[in-house]
Amino acid sequence: MSIECDAVQGINLSQGICDLDLPEAVRLGAEQAMLDGINHYTRYDGLERLRKAIAKKMLDFNGMTVDPEKNVIVSSGATGAFYSACLALLDPGDEVIIFEPYYGYHVSTIESVEAVPVYVSLAPPEWTFTIDELEKAVTPKTKAIVINTPGNPSGKVFSQAELELLADFCVKHDLFIFTDEIYEYFIYEGYKHISPGSLEKIAKKTITISGYSKTYSITGWRIGYVVCDEEWAQMIGYMSDLIYVCAPAPLQIGVAAGIESMPESYYTELCNTFKRKRDLLCTTLTEVGLTPYIPQGAYYVLADSSSLKGNTSKERAMQLLEKTGVGSVPGSAFFHGNNGDKLLRFCFAAEDSVLQEACARLIKLKHS
Numbered sequence: 001m002s003i004e005c006d007a008v009q010g011i012n013l014s015q016g017i018c019d020l021d022l023p024e025a026v027r028l029g030a031e032q033a034m035l036d037g038i039n040h041y042t043r044y045d046g047l048e049r050l051r052k053a054i055a056k057k058m059l060d061f062n063g064m065t066v067d068p069e070k071n072v073i074v075s076s077g078a079t080g081a082f083y084s085a086c087l088a089l090l091d092p093g094d095e096v097i098i099f100e101p102y103y104g105y106h107v108s109t110i111e112s113v114e115a116v117p118v119y120v121s122l123a124p125p126e127w128t129f130t131i132d133e134l135e136k137a138v139t140p141k142t143k144a145i146v147i148n149t150p151g152n153p154s155g156k157v158f159s160q161a162e163l164e165l166l167a168d169f170c171v172k173h174d175l176f177i178f179t180d181e182i183y184e185y186f187i188y189e190g191y192k193h194i195s196p197g198s199l200e201k202i203a204k205k206t207i208t209i210s211g212y213s214k215t216y217s218i219t220g221w222r223i224g225y226v227v228c229d230e231e232w233a234q235m236i237g238y239m240s241d242l243i244y245v246c247a248p249a250p251l252q253i254g255v256a257a258g259i260e261s262m263p264e265s266y267y268t269e270l271c272n273t274f275k276r277k278r279d280l281l282c283t284t285l286t287e288v289g290l291t292p293y294i295p296q297g298a299y300y301v302l303a304d305s306s307s308l309k310g311n312t313s314k315e316r317a318m319q320l321l322e323k324t325g326v327g328s329v330p331g332s333a334f335f336h337g338n339n340g341d342k343l344l345r346f347c348f349a350a351e352d353s354v355l356q357e358a359c360a361r362l363i364k365l366k367h368s
């Protein structure tokens with residue numbers, strides 16, 4: 001869709017690229033690190049300064065006690081962290097439960113290690129699940145479950161009650177929990193980010209994955225991490241070392257500087273800014289008959305595109321692009337069956353002026 005969108009000089013709300021500026025402290029931290037000569041391989045699990053900063057943040061923000069020497073592995077983004085964890089902990093043929101709508105990389109990564117994704121649907125508008133459906137998905141081969149909170153593309157934020165249910169389910173079946181929390185700081189009113197790893201009964205088997213691509217708008221820096229029990233950390237770190245050697249050294253320092261120095265208000269402002277963007281886009285989508293499922297977190301919105309012509313979500317996305325010059329992602333990208341055929345995903349992590357122009361263009365639908 002990005003290629004199609006560029007071809008018509010459209011406004012691309014399809015990709016999850018945040019085009020906002022990075023915080024100055026993060027940029028200066030990386031620049032200074034380069035000047036200071038921190039330009040070489042780092043320890044396989046990351047520089048001490050960054051592991052310590054992450055450990056402190058895990059305690060303060062996620063409510064998890066973490067030893068920076070034993071439980072933190074810095075990797076090449078959350079993507080590298082998840083891939084390393086899958087390589088370390090999954091065997092070919094293992095089944096992994098994954099909620100849909102899902103983030104495509106989760107499925108592709110699971111498949112790339114020859115494990116098998118098993119889908120459980122989240123029901124809109126609140127993207128809820130039942131334990132019955134989870135139980136139906138379990139077989140003797142089930143090894144793990146993937147949670148993404150806040151979720152891409154649904155914006156779902158798992159509640160304490162839901163996580164307690166999931167925790168009991170995972171204990172019962174002795175499952176690993178891979179939890180991708182890359183949008184942990186993008187949470188809207190009435191919701192709270194809870195890390196599954198903070199629930200004691202599943203702490204040992206929870207592999208927490210996150211990073212700073214989104215929080216600091218540095219998707220190209222590739223700084224992410226795994227936090228987990230030391231029993232798994234060594235093998236995950238070994239895999240990360242094998243594939244990536246280390247995350248970029250000066251950029252690790254930039255992120256550490258950010259974690260150490262960004263005030264609480266930065267994160268609050270992030271939520272406020274993105275809530276405004278969410279509300280602008282969702283109001284417009286509602287107005288033009290593309291009813292949105294209002295996201296609880298992250299920076300995507302799924303919208304019902306039944307009002308557009310087309311038999312598939314791809315045809316509808318193309319129709320929208322033709323009529324308005326706004327690029328979106330066909331819902332089919334987030335489902336293994338045809339449940340996504342009526343949906344389109346829009347990303348609202350764009351500069352205000354870009355988002356406003358996209359909304360002005362979408363309004364054309366009203367008059368067409």
Ligand code: PLP
Nearest residue numbers: 016077078079103152211213224
């Ligand atoms: N996880 C989810 C759910 C995402 O949506 C994305 C990016 O879109 C990533 C991970 C990628 O994170 P990173 O840039 O840290 O690899």
